[in-house]
Amino acid sequence: MALLVGNLIIMAVDARDPDGRPKMLRIWTQSFASPLQNASSKASGATSGFFQQIWNFRSTAKENEQLKERLSQVENELHAARQAAGENDRLQALLNLKEQTDIKSIPARVIARDPSVWFNTITINRGTSSGVEVNMPVVTAGGIVGRVITVSPWASQVMLITDEKAGAGAVVGQLGQSGALGSVRGRADLGAALVEMRYVSGLEKVEVNDFVMTTGQDGIYPPGLNVGRVVDVKPGTTTQAHQILIQPGAQLDHLEEVAVLLYHPPPRSVPEQTPPQNADRTRR
Amino acid sequence: MSQIKIAVVLLVAILLQLSLRGVWQPLSYIDFPLVVVVYIALQRDAWQALLVGTLAGLIVDAASGGLIGAGGFSKTLTAYIIYFAATRVNLENPLLRIPVLAAGSVLDSAIYVFWHRVLGNPPTVPFVQTMSYKLIATTVVGTLALYMLDALVAERSAQRRQFATRRRVARRSTGPLRRR
Numbered sequence: 033m034a035l036l037v038g039n040l041i042i043m044a045v046d047a048r049d050p051d052g053r054p055k056m057l058r059i060w061t062q063s064f065a066s067p068l069q070n071a072s073s074k075a076s077g078a079t080s081g082f083f084q085q086i087w088n089f090r091s092t093a094k095e096n097e098q099l100k101e102r103l104s105q106v107e108n109e110l111h112a113a114r115q116a117a118g119e120n121d122r123l124q125a126l127l128n129l130k131e132q133t134d135i136k137s138i139p140a141r142v143i144a145r146d147p148s149v150w151f152n153t154i155t156i157n158r159g160t161s162s163g164v165e166v167n168m169p170v171v172t173a174g175g176i177v178g179r180v181i182t183v184s185p186w187a188s189q190v191m192l193i194t195d196e197k198a199g200a201g202a203v204v205g206q207l208g209q210s211g212a213l214g215s216v217r218g219r220a221d222l223g224a225a226l227v228e229m230r231y232v233s234g235l236e237k238v239e240v241n242d243f244v245m246t247t248g249q250d251g252i253y254p255p256g257l258n259v260g261r262v263v264d265v266k267p268g269t270t271t272q273a274h275q276i277l278i279q280p281g282a283q284l285d286h287l288e289e290v291a292v293l294l295y296h297p298p299p300r301s302v303p304e305q306t307p308p309q310n311a312d313r314t315r316r
Numbered sequence: 317m318s319q320i321k322i323a324v325v326l327l328v329a330i331l332l333q334l335s336l337r338g339v340w341q342p343l344s345y346i347d348f349p350l351v352v353v354v355y356i357a358l359q360r361d362a363w364q365a366l367l368v369g370t371l372a373g374l375i376v377d378a379a380s381g382g383l384i385g386a387g388g389f390s391k392t393l394t395a396y397i398i399y400f401a402a403t404r405v406n407l408e409n410p411l412l413r414i415p416v417l418a419a420g421s422v423l424d425s426a427i428y429v430f431w432h433r434v435l436g437n438p439p440t441v442p443f444v445q446t447m448s449y450k451l452i453a454t455t456v457v458g459t460l461a462l463y464m465l466d467a468l469v470a471e472r473s474a475q476r477r478q479f480a481t482r483r484r485v486a487r488r489s490t491g492p493l494r495r496r
Contacts, residue, residue, distance in 0.1 A: 035366055035367075035369075035370045035388075035392050036389060036392055036393060038370075038385075038388075039370065039373070039374075039385040039386075039388040039389035039392060040385065040389060041385070042374075042384050042385030042388070043383045043384065043385035043386050043389065043431060043435060044385075044435070046383045046384040046385060047383055047435035047436065047437060057384060058384070061374075061377070061378035061384055062378065064378055065375070065378035065379040068330070068331070068334060068375070068379065069334055069379055071331065072331045072334035072335035072338075073335065073338060075331060075335050144334060144335075144337075144338065144379060145337040145338055145341075145344075146337065146344075146379075146380050146381050147333045147334050147337060147344065147376050147379050147380055148344075148376060148377075148380040148381075148382055148387065148428075149344050149345055149441065149446050149449070149450055150380075150382055150428065150429065150432070150439035150440075150441055150446065151380055151381035151382050151439060151440060151441075152381070152440060152441075153380070153381035155379065181381070189381060191381065195440050196440040197440065218440060220440050220441055220442050221442060285341070
C-alpha cells in the first residue's frame with residue numbers, strides 16, 4: 033500500500049505543470065537515468081555491431097579461413113569507414129545549417145529512445161551544462177525534429193514533432209509569399225512517419241510535394257526551417273480547411289546526431305488596449 | 317544469493333528495455349522488467365515482487381516521456397495481484413504461466429494508460445493496438461524468458477524438482493508389488 037501511495041504521489045507531482053519551468057523531479061530522475069541510458073546506448077551499439085559481424089561472417093562462410101579473416105577485417109574497416117563518412121556528412125550538414133540560420137546551435141548525439149511503447153521521445157547527450165533549456169528547438173539538416181521538454185545537467189529529453197502534443201506553426205510554400213498558414217502536429221494513427229497540418233484555409237492552393245516551412249509564430253521554432261513536404265491533400269472548401277499530411281524532412285526513425293538551436297523567441301508584445309470587459313470593470 | 321541473482325536479472329532486463337528500441341523499434345513491445353516482476357510474484361515472495369515492481373517501473377519511467385511513477389504503480393499493483401492469485405491457486409504448471417503473463421501485460425498496460433489519462437497526459441499511440449502488440453510480444457518472449465529464469469535463479473523450484481524425483485523413486489521401491 034505504501035509503495036502504491038508513494039508512486040501515486042510521485043505521479044501527481046510529475047503531472048503538475050509548473051508554468052513552463054523545469055520540473056525538479058524530472059531533472060533528478062533524468063540525471064539518474066542518463067548514465068544508464070548512455071550505457072545501454074553503447075551496449076546496443078556493440079550488440080548491433082556484433083550481429084552485423086556475425087552476418088558478415090556468414091556471407092563469407094565458403095571462403096577459406098585466411099581469406100575469411102582478411103575479408104572480415106576489410107569489411108569491418110569498411111563498415112567503420114562508412115559509419116565515419118556518414119557521421120561526417122551528417123555533422124557537415126549540421127555545420128552548414130548552423131552557418132545558414134545565424135542561430136547558435138550545439139550538436140548532440142541521440143543516446144536513447146523512449147523505453148516504453150506509449151510515448152515517442154528521444155534523449156540527447158546535452159543538457160543545462162551545454163546551455164540547453166526547456167522548449168529549445170531540435171533540428172537536423174533535413175528539418176525540425178522536435179523541442180526539448182526536460183533538461184538535466186548532462187542530458188535532455190526531446191518530444192518529436194510526430195507526438196500528438198507537439199505543434200509547430202507552419203506555412204505551405206515560401207514564408208512571406210504563401211498564405212497557406214496552419215499548425216503541424218502528430219496524430220496517433222499516423223505513427224512516426226507522417227504529421228498532419230491543420231487549419232490551412234480551403235481557399236489556398238496546396239499541392240502534393242509542396243514544401244512546408246516554420247513560421248515562428250509558435251514561439252518555439254525560428255521562422256524558415258524546413259518541416260517536410262506535402263504527401264497527401266484532401267482539398268477543403270471555402271468553409272472547410274484542407275486536410276494535409278506531411279512527411280517530415282528529418283528522418284525521425286534513424287536519428288543519430290541532431291542540433292539544438294539555442295534560440296529564444298522574441299518576446300510577444302502586450303496589447304496596449306484593455307479588453308472591453310476589463311474596460312467596463314475599470315469604469316465602474 | 318538469490319537476491320543478488322534477482323538484482324542482476326532485473327538490471328539486465330532494464331538495460332535491455334532501455335536499449336532494444338534503438339536496435340529495432342518493434343522490440344520495445346517486449347516488457348522485460350514486467351517478465352521479471354511476474355516471475356518473482358509467481359515465486360510467492362510478496363515483498364520482493366512489490367519492491368522489484370516499483371523499482372523497475374520507476375527506472376523505466378525516469379527514461380521515458382510518460383509520468384514518473386505510473387510504471388511503478390502499474391507494476392507494483394500487477395505484482396501484488398499475481399502474488400495474490402499465486403497464493404490461492406496453484407500456478408506452478410509452466411503452461412499456466414502463459415495466461416498469467418498475458419493477463420499481467422494487459423493489467424500493466426491498462427493501469428499505466430489509466431493513470432496517464434486521469435492525470436491529463438494521455439499516450440500518443442492507439443491504446444488497443446499497442447496493448448495487443450505488447451501482449452503478444454511480452455507473452456511469447458516472456459514464456460521463453462521464464463524458462464531461462466527458472467534455470468538461472470530458482471533454487472526453490474530446483475529443490476522441489478529434486479524432492480519430487482526422490483519421492484517418485486521412493487514410491488517405486490515401496491510399491492504394492494514390492495510390499496508383498
